[in-house]
Amino acid sequence: MADFDQTLAVALKGYAWLPDLRRRAGGGAVRTRVMGQPAVGICGPSAAQFFYGAGNLERHTALPGLVVHTLFGAGAVHTLDGGSHRLRKSLFTHLLLGDGIDTPAKLAGEAFDEAAAQWQGDTPVVLFDEAARVIAGAVTRWVGVPLEKRDERALAADLVAMVDGFATVGPRAARALAARRRQERRLSKIISAVRAKAPTAEPLSVVAHHTDEHGLLDPRTAAVELLNIIRPTTAVAWFVAFAAHALDRWPRHGIRLRAGDDEYTRAFVHEVRRFYPFAPFLGGRATRDHFFQGEPIPAGTLVLLDIYGQHHDPELWDEPYAFRPERFLGRDIGDFDLIPQGGGDPRTGHRCPGEKLTIALLGTLVQRLARLDYYLPPQNTDIDLSRIPARPRSGIEVVVP
Template sequence: MALPDQTVPFAAKGYAWLPDLRRRFHGRPIPMRLGGMRAVAISGPDAARFFYDERHLERRTALPEPVVSTLFGKGVHTLDDEAHKARKALFVALLMHEDGIDTLAALTGKVFDEAADGWRGGDAVSLFDETAKVLADAVTRWTGVPEDAFDRDALTADLVAMVDGFATAGPRHFRARAARRRQEKHFARLIEDARSRPPADTALSRVAHHTENGSLLDARTAAVELINIIRPTTAVTWFVTFAGHALDRWPAGRARLRAGDDEFTTAFVHELRRFYPFAPFLGARAREDLTFQRVGIPKGTMVLLDVYGQHHDPRVWPEPYEFRPERFLGRPVGAFELIPQGGGDPRTGHRCPGEQVTIAVLSTLVQRLAKLDYYLPPQDTSIDLGRIPARVRGDLEIVVP
């Protein structure tokens, strides 16, 4: 039987596509074609466990070329098995030490405070645009990139473009490709310059001098991996803007954020990452003939893990379309329940090792945003679920008196 191709429905519906389709299939795995490829869509904690079992699936050939050429580059995200573990160790060492995370979060807060001083008494500013500048400035300083190495506004624009264009075939996609080519060349020169100096205790130097199988990474690959630290941090911009949206729609939590309630802040951050749309789904490819929930998955089939659908599934999250940070108070977060940056163990698997950086930086900025005296002028603050990645229309303008 010919499988229906879902390319057009996906393009039309965006984030709502898989959840709508899965409701029609009563939550069962859905065989289909997407972009002409055989695929099957799955969702739920058991599906996430299946998806992140490396005996079942591989990522090396699964990422579409347009996503590699915009969002990820040809680095750790395109590796599997021992090669992935060896490269992943570099990111774990750089990103998962508490001192480094705390240092980046504190630096981000300082840069945000300096920027907010400049917003006071002026015209409306875009929270999205200004936060992107703050994050790009903070993370490049933290990685040891010399301040005179870049035009910071141009770098910020390129980092945002890489994220903003990964899931579209239009002008945003071509801007993203151009941005990645431009910055990979620029960062490769920076890597070569760092190799001309003795190793130092910075992310830039450690990536530049990182060896695998006794050899340095080629400069372009090292550049990709350095960007893979800087670009995801800049992507926190989306969630800071969503935080502004949440504080406007559900202001009840503002007082606890203002008071510096760290437990509530962490819960608020988790709820932001669950409730608001970023990654619609993730993909991997079957290594061999498989079966999941009595549905056959032939070798080579693309397996789609419905992230947005899982985060809005009432079987996993009661009242999923309500923004309720309290759902995360007093309970552990399961490794396969909340999966905005993947599932499983970030140290050894394909879950993003920068997730703790995202949580720490976002927590810092959410508290500062709650404490900031500002108001929203009249504007459209709707979110178009047909656009991937979704953004608040108008990028949330604020006025700081």
């Protein structure tokens, strides 16, 4: 057990922190301290199954305040447990697990084509920024939030800031907090206006009229949950930049993407989500005394599930540091194997119900990216694993001649 607090080490080492700590401890569960609290780091499908097991952990006391107030929003579904969580979660499963997700993916594809036509010339564009704008505009239109074309870039910048500032302090966190306040105020007013009208099947109306055990959500909480549809969808821009990074490093993968091979595209999307860094680990707090693989976990202990470590575990993935989409062809993915957006059943547990939409959006955009005639001018595409969330330093600058 690391007796000294590891909070600074997390900030310095980023994604490598927990895998390194576990490796030094022999690869199993490792006891440590984070933010002054006793913690246990765990990894692997059985660890994910324990982490998402009903009643094993609670989330509302485990999430740091900065994460709540930048990334999720106060009172968000992510901060709830038990019956309150299930009731609020039903809002998201209704909207994000049906056939309707084909619509935002189609809108994003059309918006990408329109944007790409404007990129032509000798001036580089930053793919990360452009993808965020395209996705933010598409998902906002699908949800039903009014947005002028000229305001897409400002909205995308706010949504990106909320994600970019969740795991740090200083300017990035300040930008995230300001962006959240700005968008919560704007959407609260829209929610209040929508409530004056009869409910419809449009996502904006569904969120505005959703009720929990206390009745209708207050406008700010409803705005928080509306952002919890729009914000994580826009975060697919990280994966679009990673996909472009992969196509630059290993261009052979573009052949089947350009041909519209949907099975290979899905495998490519899964490999991008496995190989590249996004969430380093997730946290929950033990609700009672537990044992995991012989390691005692007393009630109140912070439990950290090593996402990055699991996605690069040689016992689970052959050659885990090689980018090989083929590993997902003809392979059944267990509920607790590939977990960039959580494990288990998204309808009943804490797995993100937006995962299906993420896969649809990314699949649509990587096929278009592979077909786009572009090149990368000289730039720094390194990915700094000490930075959370990581992304290519340049954002992937492209020139479309």
